[in-house]
């Protein structure tokens with residue numbers, strides 16, 4: 062069996078490369094709306110963030126989403142995303158455990 066190639070993405074806050082499923086996607090839709098995309102399939106420009114509130118706060122502080130999404134992101138949008146982020150974090154972490162397919166190491 063050949064090892065599957067796992068797509069890697071970079072967290073916009075801490076700049077760490079991680080497997081895509083370890084990251085939460087933030088998407089700017091063609092209509093210009095910015096939302097969290099847990100499916101990873103919504104159309105638009107995406108930014109990835111590892112599923113940690115600490116990284117969200119870092120992104121907020123450094124305005125990482127503005128750079129990654131190439132659009133102005135108002136502080137009210139960051140506030141809304143942060144609230145959503147905290148909500149989805151639990152769901153995200155438990156989903157991750159469900160799809161825990163025999164990673165090597167650890």
Ligand SMILES: [Zn+2]
Pocket residue numbers: 072073074075076077110111116
């Ligand atoms: Zn991060």
